[in-house]
Amino acid sequence: xxxxxxxxxxxxxxxxxxxxxxxxxxxxxxxxxxxxxxxxxxxxxxxxxxxxxxxxxxxxxxxxxxxxxxxxxxxxxxxxxxxxxxxxxxxxxxxxxxxxxxxxxxxxxxxxxxxxxxxxxxxxxxxxxxxxxxxxxxxxxxxxxxxxxxxxxxxxxxxxxxxxxxxxxxxxxxxxxxxxxxxxxxxxxxxxxxxxxxxxxxxxxxxxxxxxxxxxxxxxxxxxxxxxxxxxxxxxxxxxxxxxxxxxxxxxxxxxxxxxxxxxxxxxxxxxxxxxxxxxxxxxxxxxxxxxxxxxxxxxxxxxxxxxxxxxxxxxxxxxxxxxxxxxxxxxxxxxxxxxxxxxxxxxxxxxxxxxxxxxxxxxxxxxxxxxxxxxxxxxxxxxxxxxxxxxxxxxxxxxxxxxxxxxxxxxxxxxx
Ligand SMILES: *Cc1c(COP(=O)(O)O)cnc(C)c1O
Numbered sequence: 220x221x222x223x224x225x226x227x228x229x230x231x232x233x234x235x236x237x238x239x240x241x242x243x244x245x246x247x248x249x250x251x252x253x254x255x256x257x258x259x260x261x262x263x264x265x266x267x268x269x270x271x272x273x274x275x276x277x278x279x280x281x282x283x284x285x286x287x288x289x290x291x292x293x294x295x296x297x298x299x300x301x302x303x304x305x306x307x308x309x310x311x312x313x314x315x316x317x318x319x320x321x322x323x324x325x326x327x328x329x330x331x332x333x334x335x336x337x338x339x340x341x342x343x344x345x346x347x348x349x350x351x352x353x354x355x356x357x358x359x360x361x362x363x364x365x366x367x368x369x370x371x372x373x374x375x376x377x378x379x380x381x382x383x384x385x386x387x388x389x390x391x392x393x394x395x396x397x398x399x400x401x402x403x404x405x406x407x408x409x410x411x412x413x414x415x416x417x418x419x420x421x422x423x424x425x426x427x428x429x430x431x432x433x434x435x436x437x438x439x440x441x442x443x444x445x446x447x448x449x450x451x452x453x454x455x456x457x458x459x460x461x462x463x464x465x466x467x468x469x470x471x472x473x474x475x476x477x478x479x480x481x482x483x484x485x486x487x488x489x490x491x492x493x494x495x496x497x498x499x500x501x502x503x504x505x506x507x508x509x510x511x512x513x514x515x516x517x518x519x520x521x522x523x524x525x526x527x528x529x530x531x532x533x534x535x536x537x538x539x540x541x542x543x544x545x546x547x548x549x550x551x552x553x554x555x556x557x558x559x560x561x562x563x564x565x566x567x568x569x570x571x572x573x574x575x576x577x578x579x580x581x582x583x584x585x586x587x588x589x590x591x592x593x594x595x596x597x598x599x600x601x602x603x604x605x606x607x608x609x610x611x612x613x614x615x616x617x618x619x620x621x622x623x624x625x626x627x628x629x630x631x632x633x634x635x636x
Contacts, residue, residue, distance in 0.1 A: 223250075229557035236559075237485040241550070246434020249556065252549035254433040256519045260413060263420035268435045270340045275442060280339060287331050288446060291364060292321045294328075296447075298454035303580035308600035311607040313459055315451040317475065317614060318585065322357050324614030325447060325475040326428060330357035332443035334365045337424030344368040347426040348412045350377055350405030351540030352384025353618070354428030359393035361426075369393035369426075372412045374404040381540065384618070402534070405544060409518055429472025430548035433519025437548050444478025447611065452482050455609060465489040465599065467592040468611035470509070470562065471541050473548035475613040480560060488609075489561070492551060493595040495537030496564035502527060506535035508547040509555050509562035517546040523555070538567035538622065539587035541614075565594035571626055573597055574616065586614035587622065 224232070232249050235241050241248050246268075254264060274280045288294040296319045301312040317325040337345050345362050347369065349355030355371040362369035371388050375397050378385050385395050401407030409432075416425045430440040455462050466483060468476035470492040480490045497505030502525065505511070512523040515530060525533040525545040537543045554560040565573070573593035578584050585593065589612050596608050616623070 223556040232557045233559050242438050248550045248553040251522050251552040252434060252437060253521050254519060255516045256433050259417050263416050264433055266420055271435045271439050274336060274339050283335055284332055292327050292331060295450045296320055298451060298458055301581050307580060308597060309604045310600040313609045314612045316612050318612050322360055324353060326354050326357040328446055329440050329443045329474060330361035333426045334361035337367060338365050340424060342424035343422040345424045345426050346370050346412050346415055348372045348408040352381040353541060355388045356384055358426050359388045359391035363392045370396050372396050372398050372408040374398045374408050376403040430474040430477050431472040431546055437550055440474050441477045441481060444474050445481045447478035448482035451479060462486055462488050463609035464606040466609040467491050467493060467596045469588045469592045469613055470494050471544050473551045475611055477550055479611040492560055492562045493591045494562060494564045495539060495542035495591060496566040497536040498567055502533050504536055506537045506542050506544060507564040509551060510564050520549045522546055522549040523552045538570060541588040563595055565591040569594035575628060584616040585612055586616045587619045589613045
């Protein structure tokens with residue numbers, strides 16, 4: 220797997236990652252990451268980097284952040300043993316319940332952390348991008364909480380597809396700015412938000428939603444999301460009596476996955492990230508960036524992206540809007556290249572099936588994004604019986620009911636019994 224590096228070099232990168240030495244001071248994770256932005260954006264990024272450096276690990280900020288996580292987000296989230304699923308899979312299955320966090324997914328950890336940072340940096344208002352609307356909702360809620368006005372950039376195509384979230388964002392007191400440019404979806408929304416940021420880098424804070432983009436975002440978002448893995452690691456020791464053999468998380472931009480994996484990097488735990496396999500392996504049919512992509516620059520970072528032979532970034536497809544992105548965080552690109560994390564994909568159909576099975580066996584309606592992790596874990600269990608499996612349950616599936624309703628339920632065990 221680690222064809223990019225000699226064994227010794229891969230080991231050195233892993234040791235650096237475990238020690239907390241990555242990214243380096245240029246924002247690089249080995250060859251990946253960095254900051255490839257237009258000259259006009261450099262002062263805004265430098266100002267943010269300085270602010271992160273000064274505040275993120277400072278005691279006053281951390282105690283404020285931990286207090287909000289406890290009292291407003293509802294942390295720690297539960298670690299749930301799944302007895303029926305364990306029986307069905309001939310495995311020992313544990314679930315880290317980010318679906319129980321405020322607003323229904325892990326995204327709120329990052330949103331409230333950055334909103335508090337915005338406040339510290341003296342920002343007068345916050346801007347954010349959103350695709351499916353989930354990050355827009357989290358950002359709007361967090362900004363309401365810290366009393367900062369918030370504008371959410373959203374492509375007009377997404378506004379139409381995700382109308383309930385547009386309404387949710389507005390009710391949470393934020394403004395939705397319709398983006399008509401470019402592909403009219405997430406990528407265009409990010410570009411427009413960056414354009415707005417340039418106009419007033421001191422007054423505006425840009426609250427990015429995943430562990431992607433130019434330095435320091437992949438680092439900042441990881442640091443705010445590692446609460447997932449830190450809690451899960453301790454809960455496994457306390458409740459399961461030991462660490463898992465393997466941990467699974469779904470990967471869109473990669474924030475919930477890096478949050479779960481990062482505190483486990485130094486442990487003897489196999490780590491598997493699961494991307495959206497969509498309807499097939501062809502370009503445009505999936506969002507399996509790490510599984511099928513190639514190196515390139517996307518939105519400020521050198522990472523693995525889905526592009527054609529001419530370097531044109533490709534449209535993606537996934538049944539889950541949150542995994543539908545043609546790039547991935549640069550730290551994941553490194554973790555794949557050094558062979559520490561394996562990245563595989565699950566198809567739309569496999570995700571739907573896994574979602575149904577989990578729902579019927581454990582009474583947990585998971586998000587379509589998350590269902591990809593279950594689909595992969597289920598396959599793994601078939602090939603590796605008796606393993607202790609940890610699954611990062613990144614969010615809840617209530618938001619997906621309009622999609623799920625189009626697919627009649629296949630599991631009806633109690634009705635037919
Ligand atoms: C947004 C989202 C994801 C994908 O984002 P990451 O940054 O890859 O974590 C996964 N699961 C849920 C529930 C989401 O809302």
